Amino acid sequence: MRRSIVDIREGSDFPLENLPYGVVSEGGSRHVVARIGDYFVKMGVLVERLPEVFDSYGFDHVDAGNVFSADSLNRFMDAGVEPRKATRRILTELLAEDGELNQLRNNPELKDEVVKPLDDPSISVQMPAVIGDYTDFYASKYHAENVGIMMRGKDNALMPNWKHLPVGYHGRSSSVVPSGTAVHRPNGQSVPANVDPPVPSFGPCQMLDFELEVACFVGKSSHLGNPITIENADKHIFGIVLMNDWSARDIQKWEYVPLGPFTAKNFATTISPWVMTWEALEPFRVPAEVQDPKPLPYLDGGSVRKTFDVTLDVSIRAPCGESPVRVCRTNYKHLYWTVEQMITHHSVTGCPMRAGDLIASGTVSGPEPESFASMLELAWKGTKPIQLGGENGERKFLHDLDETRACIFCDENVGREAIRALLRTCEPDSCVMVLIELA
Amino acid sequence: MRRSIVDIREGSDFPLENLPYGVVSEGGSRHVVARIGDYFVKMGVLVERLPEVFDSYGFDHVDAGNVFSADSLNRFMDAGVEPRKATRRILTELLAEDGELNQLRNNPELKDEVVKPLDDPSISVQMPAVIGDYTDFYASKYHAENVGIMMRGKDNALMPNWKHLPVGYHGRSSSVVPSGTAVHRPNGQSVPANVDPPVPSFGPCQMLDFELEVACFVGKSSHLGNPITIENADKHIFGIVLMNDWSARDIQKWEYVPLGPFTAKNFATTISPWVMTWEALEPFRVPAEVQDPKPLPYLDGGSVRKTFDVTLDVSIRAPCGESPVRVCRTNYKHLYWTVEQMITHHSVTGCPMRAGDLIASGTVSGPEPESFASMLELAWKGTKPIQLGGENGERKFLHDLDETRACIFCDENVGREAIRALLRTCEPDSCVMVLIELA
Numbered sequence: 001m002r003r004s005i006v007d008i009r010e011g012s013d014f015p016l017e018n019l020p021y022g023v024v025s026e027g028g029s030r031h032v033v034a035r036i037g038d039y040f041v042k043m044g045v046l047v048e049r050l051p052e053v054f055d056s057y058g059f060d061h062v063d064a065g066n067v068f069s070a071d072s073l074n075r076f077m078d079a080g081v082e083p084r085k086a087t088r089r090i091l092t093e094l095l096a097e098d099g100e101l102n103q104l105r106n107n108p109e110l111k112d113e114v115v116k117p118l119d120d121p122s123i124s125v126q127m128p129a130v131i132g133d134y135t136d137f138y139a140s141k142y143h144a145e146n147v148g149i150m151m152r153g154k155d156n157a158l159m160p161n162w163k164h165l166p167v168g169y170h171g172r173s174s175s176v177v178p179s180g181t182a183v184h185r186p187n188g189q190s191v192p193a194n195v196d197p198p199v200p201s202f203g204p205c206q207m208l209d210f211e212l213e214v215a216c217f218v219g220k221s222s223h224l225g226n227p228i229t230i231e232n233a234d235k236h237i238f239g240i241v242l243m244n245d246w247s248a249r250d251i252q253k254w255e256y257v258p259l260g261p262f263t264a265k266n267f268a269t270t271i272s273p274w275v276m277t278w279e280a281l282e283p284f285r286v287p288a289e290v291q292d293p294k295p296l297p298y299l300d301g302g303s304v305r306k307t308f309d310v311t312l313d314v315s316i317r318a319p320c321g322e323s324p325v326r327v328c329r330t331n332y333k334h335l336y337w338t339v340e341q342m343i344t345h346h347s348v349t350g351c352p353m354r355a356g357d358l359i360a361s362g363t364v365s366g367p368e369p370e371s372f373a374s375m376l377e378l379a380w381k382g383t384k385p386i387q388l389g390g391e392n393g394e395r396k397f398l399h400d401l402d403e404t405r406a407c408i409f410c411d412e413n414v415g416r417e418a419i420r421a422l423l424r425t426c427e428p429d430s431c432v433m434v435l436i437e438l439a
Numbered sequence: 440m441r442r443s444i445v446d447i448r449e450g451s452d453f454p455l456e457n458l459p460y461g462v463v464s465e466g467g468s469r470h471v472v473a474r475i476g477d478y479f480v481k482m483g484v485l486v487e488r489l490p491e492v493f494d495s496y497g498f499d500h501v502d503a504g505n506v507f508s509a510d511s512l513n514r515f516m517d518a519g520v521e522p523r524k525a526t527r528r529i530l531t532e533l534l535a536e537d538g539e540l541n542q543l544r545n546n547p548e549l550k551d552e553v554v555k556p557l558d559d560p561s562i563s564v565q566m567p568a569v570i571g572d573y574t575d576f577y578a579s580k581y582h583a584e585n586v587g588i589m590m591r592g593k594d595n596a597l598m599p600n601w602k603h604l605p606v607g608y609h610g611r612s613s614s615v616v617p618s619g620t621a622v623h624r625p626n627g628q629s630v631p632a633n634v635d636p637p638v639p640s641f642g643p644c645q646m647l648d649f650e651l652e653v654a655c656f657v658g659k660s661s662h663l664g665n666p667i668t669i670e671n672a673d674k675h676i677f678g679i680v681l682m683n684d685w686s687a688r689d690i691q692k693w694e695y696v697p698l699g700p701f702t703a704k705n706f707a708t709t710i711s712p713w714v715m716t717w718e719a720l721e722p723f724r725v726p727a728e729v730q731d732p733k734p735l736p737y738l739d740g741g742s743v744r745k746t747f748d749v750t751l752d753v754s755i756r757a758p759c760g761e762s763p764v765r766v767c768r769t770n771y772k773h774l775y776w777t778v779e780q781m782i783t784h785h786s787v788t789g790c791p792m793r794a795g796d797l798i799a800s801g802t803v804s805g806p807e808p809e810s811f812a813s814m815l816e817l818a819w820k821g822t823k824p825i826q827l828g829g830e831n832g833e834r835k836f837l838h839d840l841d842e843t844r845a846c847i848f849c850d851e852n853v854g855r856e857a858i859r860a861l862l863r864t865c866e867p868d869s870c871v872m873v874l875i876e877l878a
Binding site: 159164167168169174177181184187188202255260266268348351 | 571572577587590591598599600603604606607608609610611612613614616620621623625626627628636637639640641663664666687690693694695696697698699700701702705706707735736737784785787788789790791792793796
């Protein structure tokens, strides 16, 4: 591990090898930044002060000033793979103690202008990109089977199409929010158990759930009528964030036929605000499991499919103030479909994919009960409650003020990031947004 | 009917009573405009030249210059009802021969600067707004029943939830395009008839369909956690466009379980580029049919629900050059759910609705076979082909180069608008966008 000229505390999730990107607000204006330790690098200022570095590191046809003076990552995402790789090299060489670029190392004033502490009270972390469209897939066979058994019984658990295409649906981009945003319990229609014929009632969701997912930001845009091939799909990927796809199970069960989940999902979807790039994840690439049956040629790149060996955790802290309890440990490699296959299938009709579009994996459940990545599965529809400890620590679904936190571990050093959000009931006639209390 | 100072040809769809809004591109820059006859009114220039008119007509708290200097209608949409009503009054009084505002009537130079001909070759009509999210409902009982019978048989045609809530799903905003954009036949997976167990094959869609819909642009935005009540829903509506929700039926049938339509819909959705406002439609308001069962209170405003008595037509012209043949005549009032109910249900969880979001009705089929608003229903899944005349005029679904045109008639004078798009097969290895040939 290379040492940095920035002071990075022991065990930080943001060493030199991570370098995710995001957006911070400072006195009302938004800046594209990279994160290192508990600091951020103002990319716009960096380009302004050191334009020659960007010129010489491969920004041949891309205007780095234009890309990094933006107030979101969208232009950077759209610039494609080479400028992103160049930026990573530049940041690494500027920020490493032994880096080949000494412009920050030898100029403490410039360094202080470019590298700023995140704990400054005038700084807040924002959504990293303007999300054009958000799509949610259903790429874990374990999750699809578990939910299928509970919703439709064992015989119809996995639909006949499931192994032939990555099943997905269009989600709601307006309710995607960054970690820390208060999420409140939605109201909606549901049918009490054993009411036949079904007559719905209205009220707060009684089966509020999390779903741990990994979501990919689309990089370079494609255009209407131009499908992205499986061979080219990785050129359209920017990087990933963690996602909590909050789900109202009782509402979902009633509304989802025949057109899919709607209000059960659109009240909030939380993402982590720091986008880990494809390059940062590269060391954790592993072959994906062989698919059986072999997918149709447009979904089959011919070579070995690759995924990531990345551990994912979910812990929940009950509001009584107990410590967070880990309820799930799973791995990204459990997904049956890769994100390259998702993007290829999504665009096979000619659907345009735009820089900043979000492509989520679906719940990343694994084969073992402890790797189930939603409460629905962990507590098996309420039949096996889980324990968070203390009084009132039994859970079938989420309670008000439970704090759900997700983490991603690439290894001991790279890329741990938390999603936090509080939940609180909003009474039907009270529509006030609940204030967030960060953990 | 009031006469205008603008020359409007007999039978124009854009008399003084219509005045829809849109966006035109002129030498590379986009302008917010209103349409009258075959002319457009440059709203930005109008405000710049006559700011006092906007001040005195009720733009109290809204910066008209900011709203109309934009390159899309989003700011105008977000300004809400009163500024929109004020703008309609201003335009009507400026453009009527007997209008109370004489600034254009008495100043031909100013009039020529503000009111421009649409047939100028440097002018092209663009998307009216940046669509944040697009949602498609399923609000015609006749359509839901027809499709249900064909997909699931008569006993499961209408799902138990259908009469209790407006069923809808999130669509894809990146592929919403304005009338005239070439639409090409998508590729995808489908299962040939009578293959059991199902094994999909890949290729061009064989059951390409249109769906005539009416789509509503959201006006004033709402915020996360703040549901829009049924009483306030109309304050969040800007106006409507016609929509063709192109559908790949064979792809849809295979992919849609359990999460709803996905690639069968996301290759293109065409809208008419001129947005008719709620005010222009007001004279055509009629009471909606009484709903049975009575909806839950949050969807029931207490007073009589209102809809519009508006005739909708679809005609198709075969590529051999025959005249267009009308294949459908239906009416907006056939919808079971109103757009106010759709918006209320959509946001009941606290889902934010943003200015420029698009809320489509679903296929506006009526009770009679000639009012069915998709080929699937008109030709009843291919069992009753329709005739477009001439050789090769028999149709079960759309053929390449068929031109589908939709019209809306409020009465003899107000608001007829066409959607046009050509269809052509795109071979799997050819991803070139097809050039449009306007009729």
